[in-house]
Amino acid sequence: MKFDTFLATVGDWGRFQKVKYTIICLTYMLPPIMVYTYTFTAAQPNFRCQNPELMSLDSYNESFNKFFDSKYKPTENQCLNQKKSISLKECERCYMQPSVEFHARSSQSNRQLEPCNKFVFEKVDYEKTLVEEWSLVCGHVPYRSAVQMFFFGGYMVGSIFFGVLADKYGRRPIMSVSFILMSLSGFLSAFGPQAALGFWPSYIIFILARFLLACSTRGISVSGFVLGSEIVGPSKRLLTGIVIEYFFAFGQLLLVCFAYFIRTWRSLTWAISLFTVPFIFFYFILPESPRWLVSKGRFDDAEKVLRYIALKNKRDFDQSAFEQMKEEQEKNMSHEQHQEGIKILFKSRIMFFISINLFFQWLVQNLVFYGVSQSTGTWNLNPYLSFTISALVELLAYAVVQLILDRIGRKLPYISFAILFSFVAFLILPIQKYMTKDSNAQVTLLNIINSTLKFLASGSYAIIYIYANELFPTNVRNTGMGICSMVARIGAIIGTFCNDSLTRIWIHLPVFLYGIVSLVAAILALTFPETLNRPLPQTVADVEQMGLRCFPSHSVESTITVDQALPGNSEEDISKRDLQRHDIADNNLLRKDLHKTKTNVIQISINSSLIVFPISFP
Template sequence: MQFDEFYETIGVFGPYQKIKYFLICFTNMLPPVMVYAWTFIAATPSFHCHTPLDDLSALNLPNRLSSQYIPTVEQCLQYQKGVSLKECQRCFQVVQNRTSYDLIPCRKFVFDRTFYQSTLVEDWLMVCDRVSLRSTVQIVFFLGYMVGSLLFGILSDKYGRRPIMGVSFLVMFLAGLICALAPEEFIGQNTSYPFFAIGRFFLACATRGISLTGFVMGSELGGPKQRLFSGIVIKYFFVFGQLLLLTLALTIRTWRTLNAVLAVVPVPFIFFYFILPESPRWLISNQRYDEAEVLLHRIAEKNRTHFDPIVYKQFVNEDKKRVSAAKNQNHGFKAILRSKVMTIIAINMSYQWFVQNLVFYGISQNTGAWLKNPYISFGISALVEFAAYFVVQLVLDRLGRKLPYCLFVIALALVTLLVLPIQIFLPKDSQVNIALKFFASGSYVIIYIYANETFPTQGRNTGMGVCSMIARIGAIIGTYSNDHLTRAWQHSPMVVYGITSVFAMLLATIFPETLDKPLPQSIGDVEQMGLACSIGRTRKHRHRLTNGVKEVHEDISSGKYLKDDTDF
């Protein structure tokens, strides 16, 4: 008897599971608040070089006087070929000599205060040749994502989902305090900058502990039929978290105050540790049958269904036999690399996550530039993301996982690679960006669900943690592209997104379809699913080598494959 079969007898996703699931969803409002807070805390308002005329702005001097300090197109092409025209004109100013002129980098700037009263970028002058200060903090943040994904993924597979989420809430609160206190003026920038970066690092670690563990925990509360529902709805709360952040940012326009408020937001969530249950699947997979029995009995009681201890005893005996037969098998990270099928899926899935994070965060971090009003842009971005999740929910149980994913990815690739001709007909970047955000959000959530359904319970959090760790390299490259590549050519990131997405779509065709299949408990379950190129083969595979050399019989379900490459 499989766990899902027994789970059905006590009411899969009954009232008890639903209440606990929505509590888990509620906790997933925290990660987007912390991730996207950077959009407002470190926003880059419109700016220009400070000139002597700015000190006389009250006199309403004619524009032609101030324009003499702005480099012309010819001057930029002659002296600053390595940067775009916009970057040249706002980061350099003309200094007239008696017989010639020079272009010198600005060291003082005037920032537009239409939307922000103050930002970290303004206070620490993270613009022009100092833009690396801004991107470095964000890169450190994504490094924290990498460490947190792997560390909390392994720990939650070893010690359980519930305690790791509890620790993550506490770490997020402490890291938020560091981020709020470090940038204070009396400390000084040279001291506060590294402390602030460290705070962002641990904040990212905690974010992954909550997001990744919560997603797995929520999906494990239901059965196969609820898998799509649980995977999508938790992402809706990710959007709700963005809207919560938008509300706070609209109310608080100074970055220091906003930073301080965000530091105390995780406090109520710390007490969720005493409310959230452990995953019954995890308890079973770790042979903690007595604890699982107590939890499953409580679930049946809350769902007003009958818990049969005799049937449960039968299930436990069968599970013990399965565990005994597989006692020499590795678990966790080693389990992922046990077989060729699992290894290929893990490497392929890691690349998919790399691409989706490169594209998703690359586009999402640039939402403030969609329209003149960054708050409206951010709100539209969140709504587009919500719409993408809704469309995914409509099609995923009808078309499967693989086909919709490939369609979303190839559509995004087409938009990015055709961005220049599209710009001719759609001169406004916002229209292209909305399409990119839609496709990126759709493919991002599908690969999250796909990975969750592909990795076995024995190493699900570990597998997704490894994927998430590698994915942060993509997020780092996306951040770098936005801050640096665009200085040379506006559409450089689009080309990167398009090329990597094409390869992702091609490699995704190898994955097995997981629609309506039980959530795999062991490596053997994954091996039985196989790879797409193995479909149509008989379970008893016979490979004959001519000239009477040898004959090899292979049982595909055993997970052992032929020595040559024809099996793949």
């Protein structure tokens, strides 16, 4: 008996699952808060070079800006001649021309631009950010990017490290350790950097704290997602997967509330860290995955959890059915493939191809999703409004995914979202070329495109999360998801680099790149099997029975293993059953042929060929 079949007997979506799943969903608000906090703490306000005549008295407002522009702002010709590698806007705010008196004998076009050492920042949307405190603009932009790259590096390490640990020691203890690490690293981020320490010590402390913070988010999000899907049956897998994604968007909305009222980076970081402390006590109310306990052979512990589920759901516990499931699981555990751990993801051709393809899909979707999500500052809107719209659009995408995935499947919607993303991203080119620059029509259309891209990126991101969870077998599901998440951080790192560096060349260049890779991912996803209405695979053999479009069907059948020690499974018994099936098939075909002889001679010859070549697996 399969685990899903037994789970249905104790209630696969009863009161127990609903309550515990709600708790898991609440924990899923923390990862997006930690990811996107940097959007506000390291936001880049409008800025320009500091006026050397005013120094500390200078500020970013209309009157001071006009005074600076009249004497020091580079002209368009100067930027085009001397700073061709960066955009005009970047040149105008990162370089300045020496005073007229200094170059009295030189024409304006011949004056050599000088890089700015000090800057003044606009105070409309933010009181103080890390970018302002550490001057992380112009030539120092890589320092800003490095923080987020190290953060996603922590994602990589945390994904594989906590993924493997969760498969070895359980989902519940790893999530609990992650809560503690998240709180500690959050407070270190808030109070570690100090002006008295200087830039480099503060910068290193902040990077280290963000790295540990990222590690903790993976222990929560990956383990929480897997745990939520493993305590329910197949009919509720889509619901549990999508609702968790809803809470990912709710976390963003909660963050924007914090950021709107707390506009200094240190206070915001401290407040969010304080918010994580109560989650440490979730250890006492989170359940352990009974599916994981069964996969590890801890049947006594699994029986306790399942009996408790049956009690809370007011169901009877079927001891004989449990023993039948236990017997089948013990048989599966005796197979060599069950004991090879991570190696089984790459041993067979089909599992290898599925694993590698999923890794690539996650890389692309994280590149696209985080690339688009972290670029809301370029939407030509109030940053808090644009971030809120982005989160609401994400919620809408999850609602649409929930409506279509159980009707259409996983494969077609995923490919459709990815292809549509590419098409919309490529629309940037004609809009940029044929519409008046910075006109109301162009700005409005670009904002619509940005919102559409966020919708499509969120949809494909949600689907691949569910899709991968349904393709990995139970005994290495957390490990497989962890590796996917680890590889995906490479995409997130690339997205961060593109948003910070490539925009200095052309502001829409990153989006165009995202469109190209999304199209490639859609093409490769054509090879995946459909998982709609199929039970979660327990073993690699279960995965391989799903098949792949790029492999012939016999390769799938050849991976099915049979325990010959069980009655009726010896080679002799199997051969006899095959012969009986073939004889029955031959007789049926023969009767059919003789009947059709009276009406159609051509049809006889077709059916006779079927008698000569009987089907091996009817």
